[in-house]
Amino acid sequence: MEVVKTTPEELLKGYKERIESLLFNGNSNDKVKGLYEPIEYLLQIGGKRLRPCMVLAGCEGIGGNPEDALHAALAIEVFHNFSLMHDDIMDDAPLRRGEVTVHEKWNANAAILSGDAMLVQAYQYLAKSSPQHLPKLLTLFNTTAIEVCEGQQLDMEFETRTDVEIEEYMEMIRLKTSVLLAASIQMGMIIGGASEEQHLLGYEFGLEAGLAFQLQDDYLDAFGDPTKFGKQIGGDILSDKKTHLYLTCRANASSSQLAQLDKWVGKTASPQEKIEEVKALFVETGAANVLQEQMRFHYDKALSALSKLKLTDEGKQLFNFLAELVHIRNV
Amino acid sequence: MEVVKTTPEELLKGYKERIESLLFNGNSNDKVKGLYEPIEYLLQIGGKRLRPCMVLAGCEGIGGNPEDALHAALAIEVFHNFSLMHDDIMDDAPLRRGEVTVHEKWNANAAILSGDAMLVQAYQYLAKSSPQHLPKLLTLFNTTAIEVCEGQQLDMEFETRTDVEIEEYMEMIRLKTSVLLAASIQMGMIIGGASEEQHLLGYEFGLEAGLAFQLQDDYLDAFGDPTKFGKQIGGDILSDKKTHLYLTCRANASSSQLAQLDKWVGKTASPQEKIEEVKALFVETGAANVLQEQMRFHYDKALSALSKLKLTDEGKQLFNFLAELVHIRNV
Numbered sequence: 283m284e285v286v287k288t289t290p291e292e293l294l295k296g297y298k299e300r301i302e303s304l305l306f307n308g309n310s311n312d313k314v315k316g317l318y319e320p321i322e323y324l325l326q327i328g329g330k331r332l333r334p335c336m337v338l339a340g341c342e343g344i345g346g347n348p349e350d351a352l353h354a355a356l357a358i359e360v361f362h363n364f365s366l367m368h369d370d371i372m373d374d375a376p377l378r379r380g381e382v383t384v385h386e387k388w389n390a391n392a393a394i395l396s397g398d399a400m401l402v403q404a405y406q407y408l409a410k411s412s413p414q415h416l417p418k419l420l421t422l423f424n425t426t427a428i429e430v431c432e433g434q435q436l437d438m439e440f441e442t443r444t445d446v447e448i449e450e451y452m453e454m455i456r457l458k459t460s461v462l463l464a465a466s467i468q469m470g471m472i473i474g475g476a477s478e479e480q481h482l483l484g485y486e487f488g489l490e491a492g493l494a495f496q497l498q499d500d501y502l503d504a505f506g507d508p509t510k511f512g513k514q515i516g517g518d519i520l521s522d523k524k525t526h527l528y529l530t531c532r533a534n535a536s537s538s539q540l541a542q543l544d545k546w547v548g549k550t551a552s553p554q555e556k557i558e559e560v561k562a563l564f565v566e567t568g569a570a571n572v573l574q575e576q577m578r579f580h581y582d583k584a585l586s587a588l589s590k591l592k593l594t595d596e597g598k599q600l601f602n603f604l605a606e607l608v609h610i611r612n613v
Numbered sequence: 614m615e616v617v618k619t620t621p622e623e624l625l626k627g628y629k630e631r632i633e634s635l636l637f638n639g640n641s642n643d644k645v646k647g648l649y650e651p652i653e654y655l656l657q658i659g660g661k662r663l664r665p666c667m668v669l670a671g672c673e674g675i676g677g678n679p680e681d682a683l684h685a686a687l688a689i690e691v692f693h694n695f696s697l698m699h700d701d702i703m704d705d706a707p708l709r710r711g712e713v714t715v716h717e718k719w720n721a722n723a724a725i726l727s728g729d730a731m732l733v734q735a736y737q738y739l740a741k742s743s744p745q746h747l748p749k750l751l752t753l754f755n756t757t758a759i760e761v762c763e764g765q766q767l768d769m770e771f772e773t774r775t776d777v778e779i780e781e782y783m784e785m786i787r788l789k790t791s792v793l794l795a796a797s798i799q800m801g802m803i804i805g806g807a808s809e810e811q812h813l814l815g816y817e818f819g820l821e822a823g824l825a826f827q828l829q830d831d832y833l834d835a836f837g838d839p840t841k842f843g844k845q846i847g848g849d850i851l852s853d854k855k856t857h858l859y860l861t862c863r864a865n866a867s868s869s870q871l872a873q874l875d876k877w878v879g880k881t882a883s884p885q886e887k888i889e890e891v892k893a894l895f896v897e898t899g900a901a902n903v904l905q906e907q908m909r910f911h912y913d914k915a916l917s918a919l920s921k922l923k924l925t926d927e928g929k930q931l932f933n934f935l936a937e938l939v940h941i942r943n944v
Contacts, residue, residue, distance in 0.1 A: 313767075313784070314766050317763055368725055368726070371725060372722040390721070391703040391769060394702060394725060395703065395765055395766055397729075398762050399762040401729065401732055401733075402732075403759070405751070405755050406759070409751045409752050409755055416744075416748060416751070417740065420736070420740045420747070420751070424733055424736050424737045424740055427736075431726055431729050431730040431733065434726055435647055435648040436644075436645060438726075439647055
């Protein structure tokens, strides 16, 4: 067996640096600085660049040259940031990655229009792909982009609905989060020359890993290690967010448990007590267990797709590393 | 000479019907109706469908089959309506074509997100173009879409600026209005098989005609026939809009004329008197004459590009008819 010299961590670090070296060289018109400043601001705030790394990983993992996938990777990252800029207006979010959001730093109109320009810029990057792959990439990108809009629509609708089913929640996170991760890998694999069967498996891996990833985020919000989890523990509970835990808890609760849960909905006083009592209900109703089963279910499906992928040795290491990110050992 | 049986009016009417028959069959997901209802609402309000008709006219005028250009035409019309949906939020406009705007009928978030989905839908239509033309069409569409965003940015900036130059105003209307008309014709001609020299001339015709069209709109707002002009006469004057007339008037005014103009800025009382006095200043300072000269200048440039276009006989009639739309005989 060939000795693999580059570790997955090193590969991903290299991808991230390569992406960031190009990300800030987008087209810009000096006469219209006001349009481009919010774009540059949001892009330089940073982030893990997970999605564009998945594009390059998909391409190199299948044996292609990751340089060929750079434009597609930039398209994905700029699209992702467009969606953040607009979501933050809709969610009235004051902060993004610890920094002031664009609509707060400028105003809502600036965030609308600069976001629009970002969506077009994403297509400008995509248009630089080789003509051979362009029709397939464009169709996949379009489908995914519409689905991300649909996911955000469902997420907004859920805020005011009281009858959200678990199946609807899963559909929402599939659309809002997972399809973009899935399409990132698939686009990379298409550019890397994968067969249709192979790049569809790449999509499936990304989709299932993405679902596990989002469910893990729900789980960690309540039960994570405060020293490791990036956000405040219990944030979803305090904002009465209709997460997987919350919805399963409601569905499984006895009438007395339901009364206990309802007592806390909408309350902002005694936050620490609220978090502890609601977490206890998540455990008592079995919601925490159900969520762990679901995470395991999607993690296993991701591994099953992965086992059918014909990857290079380095690709295997890299994809196993990505899969491990959604496999929590402490649950 | 061949007898031309179909008049330009008949051709355009046929184009409009064909476009509208397809426009309401966009993709839609029943589970996410809330995303698609605002889109269908805005599209069915109507409008002249001028831009998609220009796509089909460009294609057929150069000898192509307009059916081949339908997807590109739909892309242009959906893009145009996306920009209207978002502009109306930014401009806080209560009405669009006499009907309640989307952000008023629903809310700003709905208009942001459904607008985003429309922009993606425009690319979905475009992606259905033949792979042979796709790279060229996509690049042109992207450049144009970014320019339209830049035009809206400048337009918003002008509202609060007091030092707008005529050249900047011309650049703003070029970006906000003309490039989309120009790209519409060029895209049709590319699909119709035109040489690069020819489809660039088509762009030039559309650009110059578009500039004349926008200047005409400025002119008619002040001096149009109230029985023919669709909007209220003097609307720009009442809202102190920095139009070509207004900017030239300021630039050419004597100090006493400037004082007279400034007296009215920001005033909402005595609207009829305001309109009459400001119109008189537009005439006395020569601004009305300068505008007529500018319209003639761009109209002539459009005709010059038209004279170099190798069109079918029907195409010649059609393009002359389109040129006449921006040629006001009564000025």
